[in-house]
Amino acid sequence: MEYTHLGRTGLRVSRVVLGTMNFGPQTSEPDSHAIMDAAHAQGVNFFDTANVYGQSLGKGATEEIVGRFFAQGGGRREKTVLATKLYGDMTDYPNEGKLSALNIRHALDASLTRLQTDYIDLYQFHHVDRATPWEEIWQAIEVAVQQGKILYAGSSNFAGWHIAQAQEAAKTRHFTGLVSEQSIYNLIVRDVEREVLPAAQAYGLGVIPWSPLQGGLLAGVLDKEADGSRRRSRSDDELEKLRPQLEKYEAFAAELGHSPAELALAWLLHQPAVTAPITGPRTMNQLDTAIASVDITLDEDALGRLDEIFPGHKTAPEDYAW
Template structure:
């Protein structure tokens, strides 16, 4: 396993990030525990979750599954850089979501209880709160840090100017502010290259891409559909119908390079400046093994250039719109 620092911090994290969104809804608790054990065996130390995962309001199902795994001992918590998130509504009562000082305090304590730990390594804002001032957010986070309940703060789904706002407000308070940003980023969806990724790099935030296979479209979807392994429905079916030639070129390139399509997509992200590591949410052990294998793939300039030809990005970012 390769490791890197999370943004400008001294925190070492694995370049494969274990996402846990499927734990509970798609993957049984026993299988989830086995996947986490195997992740440690493979050197993965960076686990990501959120209080809303499990999709049963107020219950925090996925955090509970992780908490019971930590309770099994064996140094599991000590070996894990634990990231969770808040923002989504956890109740139907006022102040049950978003980033007010009140909800930050309540949501944090509730996550700590479910996760059976005394601190969160990376506490992330799942979405920007357009109604709460940064002075309030940072004051609440400063208290959490002083109490030892949180070590670092991160963001998710922020625009570049949101990152700038947050960091300038933190700077005025002599506070560390954000150290990471989670955004959708993959070969198909490259919008963060315009301003979010440049802003993150300028402020020393590590980029943690989510949906690195864009819902499986970069995982060999054409071949799987043709072989009857995957049934195409809804948006996936519409995208394949419209972009089939592009996806076929991509899958052919993966064959030419000797990599599985999904592993190639992950490897490409790992070669992008500013990227800490992509989040993969495995439902099975096989999917975890594939994600970890991507860390060892090295792509030369020619391979990256051929990928850019198939999926053009934003080469003139962050002034892409102006040229």
């Protein structure tokens, strides 16, 4: 496994993030624990979750599964750079969501209880809260840092100007501010190249892409369709729209000798500011695929070919103006 610093911090994290959103609803607790153990065994030290994960099992269920994994001991917590998130409403109570100082306090304590730990390495804002001023947010986070409950703060689904706004507010308080941004980013969805990636680079944030396989469309969807193993999903309409590009993509992956999923993850690892993509394995094989991508080197010709198949964006304003 390769490691890199998370943004401008001294924290070293694996170049694969183990996403846990499927743990519980899609993957049983024993299998989830086995996947986490296997990730550790192969050098993955960066785990990502969120307080709202759990779906049919109820919000918080995934954090509880991760917490029971840590409770087994054996250095499981100590080996893990643990990231979780807050923002989504946990109950109907009006202050059980968003980024008020009150919810930051309540949500953090609740996550610590579910995760059976006394601190979070990376506490992330799952979405921008346009109603809460940054002075309030940063004061609450500073208190949590002073209490030893969190070490770093990160964002998720922020626009470039949100990152700038957050960092400039933190600067006035002589506070570290954000160290990472978690955005949707993959060969198909490349909007963050306009402003989010440049903002992250300018302010020293590590970028943690979510949905790196675009709901499975970049994981060999046409091959699975041909052999009858593909499950129907909400991406069916998108599949038909992208079919000509995906045909070229899967053929190119075969030409390079990699699976489509490996190639999609490897491409992300070659992009500026990207720390590590989040892989959300339902099975051990999917974890192995993600880890294999770290060892893939793509030359300029291969990267250029991928840009031809899935064109990206220039940095703003050149992307849409002179």
